Each structure stands twice: as structure tokens, then as C-alpha cells.
Amino acid sequence: MTSTVPVIDxxxxxEGTADERNAIAASVDDACRRVGFMQITGHGVDGSVxxxxxxxxxxxxxxxxxxxxxxxxxxxxxxGYTPPRSERLSYSLGVVSPDDLFExxxxxxxxxxxxxQALDAExxxxxxxxxxxxxxxxxxxxxTWFAAAGSVARRMTEIFSVALGLPPDHIGRSTVxxxxxxxxxxxxxxxxxxxxxxxxxxGAHTDYGIVTVLWADPxxxxxxxxxxxxxxxxxxxxxxxxxxxxxxxxxxxxxxxxSTMHRVSPPRDASGRLVxxxxxxxxxxxxxDATISTLAPCRAPDGSSxxxxxTVADHLAQKLGGSRALELNPHxxxxxxxxxxx
Numbered sequence: 369m370t371s372t373v374p375v376i377d378x379x380x381x382x383e384g385t386a387d388e389r390n391a392i393a394a395s396v397d398d399a400c401r402r403v404g405f406m407q408i409t410g411h412g413v414d415g416s417v418x419x420x421x422x423x424x425x426x427x428x429x430x431x432x433x434x435x436x437x438x439x440x441x442x443x444x445x446x447x448g449y450t451p452p453r454s455e456r457l458s459y460s461l462g463v464v465s466p467d468d469l470f471e472x473x474x475x476x477x478x479x480x481x482x483x484x485q486a487l488d489a490e491x492x493x494x495x496x497x498x499x500x501x502x503x504x505x506x507x508x509x510x511x512t513w514f515a516a517a518g519s520v521a522r523r524m525t526e527i528f529s530v531a532l533g534l535p536p537d538h539i540g541r542s543t544v545x546x547x548x549x550x551x552x553x554x555x556x557x558x559x560x561x562x563x564x565x566x567x568x569x570x571g572a573h574t575d576y577g578i579v580t581v582l583w584a585d586p587x588x589x590x591x592x593x594x595x596x597x598x599x600x601x602x603x604x605x606x607x608x609x610x611x612x613x614x615x616x617x618x619x620x621x622x623x624x625x626x627s628t629m630h631r632v633s634p635p636r637d638a639s640g641r642l643v644x645x646x647x648x649x650x651x652x653x654x655x656x657d658a659t660i661s662t663l664a665p666c667r668a669p670d671g672s673s674x675x676x677x678x679t680v681a682d683h684l685a686q687k688l689g690g691s692r693a694l695e696l697n698p699h700x701x702x703x704x705x706x707x708x709x710x
Contacts, residue, residue: 372594373602374399379410381527389530396524397531400613400625405592407608411523413516414607420583423509424646427473428554430500438473438496443692444685446549447474448496450692457631458571459690461704462697466567469557469634475510476549485545491656491681492547514550517581517609517650521548524579524611525652532621533665539578539620542658547577547680548651555589555635555645569634569645574627574703575614576687577653577680582610584647588636593629593706615683615703616654619675622666629706656681674702 376395380388399406427435438448453467479485479492497507525539532538555569569589584590584604591599592612604610612628635645654660658680662673690697 372600373403373405373407373592375407375409375605375608377410378408378523378527379412381410381523393527393531396527400528400531400617403592403594404613404626404628405602405630406611407605408520408524408611409605409608411520411609413520413609416512416516417583419509420513420648421646423506423513424552424554424648426502426506427498427552428471428556430498434498434500435471435473438498440493440496442490443694444490444688445493446688446692447476447493449473449498455691456571456694457568457573457691459694460573460576460687460697461700461707462690463572463704463707464696465571466564468571469555469563469567469569470632471554471556473552474549475514477545477547482545487545488656488681491684492545510550510552513583513648514548514650517550517583517648518548518652520581520609521579521650521652524581528579528617532663534663542654542660542680543578543652545655547653547656547684549653551649551651553645553647553649555632557634557642563634563642567634569632572629572631572707573691574618574629574700575612575649575651576616576684577614577651578616579614579652580610580612581650581652582612582647584610585645587643587645589632589634589645590647591631591633593631599631614651614653615687616660616680619660619678619683620663620666622662622668622673622675623702624666627703629703653684654680656684 435449440448450472452471455468458465475495478494479487526536529536529538590602615627618627635643637643661677686699689695
């Protein structure tokens, strides 16, 4: 059931003609207006996937105590290991739900990546790497994918800018020291563990930043919310990466483009048996000190917007306070209204 999710070839964006680039931008604009979610091919990073999957397999096969040693000291530090059932993504919307089933490992852009800049050491926290036989190869695989997915995210911000009628570097001006996070996700329910009714692999949520670049196994589970209120299962096309819009693009465009509401149901095979699923989400969230203000062409005729201005740091803190610190977020009424009974 992937027909509703556009598949867009972006290969010609870098060296294509003006007409080819404009055609890509028009296709992306259409996908952003209708779905807020797309699959892209021609992204040029196929060679890094094997390193990524090997890293995912290696880390999540480690004994629990080894993984526990790289849990972040506080929920506000979005680094290291996230054990199963320790987050509730729907809390980022202010919506109550059971614990999410997934486990994860997070790395991100750190203060040391931007020498000479006075950045918040908690927002740009240093990474917490595990220690085990083969750890250097694991780190190399993760860092290789971090760079590859980051290049795709930056290319998408160029396409988004042009699709909005802006200079190609417009969005990029707010990503000079972007808060970027790569989250390796693992969904595997041990035999005998009971899955509660309404419990999700990952609860319904929108992503918090500008754009997410997602690699995922061709295993059922990911679902996106359509405008008619139904949930559409999405499987990645061979060789494709999944792209979904974050809250900051919705704020910039005054909901001309909406952040994609999505969730991950407990992955099951055709017989209904729970199965393992892997994914890697690269979040390109923008500079902590950037103020997100609705673009002039996207405002109402009287110049108003549905959104107040907000800094990237403040918006992310509100969202992460929900999902990681389990404090219901009271600032996400517009997103939450899509999944709450009217």
C-alpha cells in the first residue's frame, strides 16, 4: 500500500538542467502539500547502508548490561542507549499512551564539531560510545551513515527552499550548526512478553525538527496518518529512503506543509507473529538559536500566522520533555488535534 506515498527521483538535483531541478521541486511541493511524506531514490548514498545495518545488528545484540552503561545521565541529553519501554513518543503531543516498545541508540552533533562557537553543552552533548570488541568498527559504521544521511538532509532543504519559491540556501541559513541526531531503532519483543492493547512499537507523533531521513527494513509497522483520519502502512521501496517533514517546516509554512503524523505498530509478519524490525532516523533540526517565524508568502492576507515565533532549542525542549522525560507537552495542540477524538 505505497501508492499514496510519492516516490521521487532526486538524482538530477545536483547536475541536472534548470527544468529538471524545477520538476523535482514541483514534485516535492506536491508531496509536501498532500502527504508530508515521500520516498526518494537517486540519493547517492546506497553504499553506506551495509555499514549501517551491520552497526545496528552489532549494537543491539550486545548484552543488556553493556548497553545500559551508555544510557545518558539525564533525559534532556539525547544521546546513548534508550532501553525498551522507557519513552512515550505520544507524550510529545500531550497525549497519554502506554510505554513504547522500541529500544534505540542515539548520536548527534556535538560542541566539539563546531570549534570556537559558544554552544550549549547539553543540547550539543558529546556522544556516548559503547566499549566492546569491535566497537571501533561499530562507531565507523554509525559515523559513516551520519555523514551520508546528513548530506541527503541538506540536499532536501535546498529542494524545499526552491519549492517554496526561495533561494536554494534559504533554509540552510538556519542550519549552520544544526542540532542533528541519528537514532538507531530496534523493535524486537522477546518471546512470552505481553503486548498491551494500544501499545505501539513507537507511539503516534510528529518529528520535531525540519526534516527526517529514514532508512528502514522492508518490514510492516510504519504507518502515516492521512487527511481522512486513516492510517496508511508504508513499506520502503527497494533502494529508497523515506523523507518526512518536521514541525519546524509546518511552522515556517503555516501548515501549507504539515509535519507527518506517524507511528510504528508492533511489527508482525503475514501470520500475525511479532517480528524484528530495524530503522535509522536522521533528524535535521536546525540551529539551536535560530528563530522559526512563518515565511511571509505563507502568512494570511493580514500578515498573521497560526504559529507564534519560537527558537529551535525551545521547541525541541518542549517535545523531548514529553517523549523522554514523560512530561505531557501542553504546547502541541495543533498536532494532537489530528489524533484526538473531536
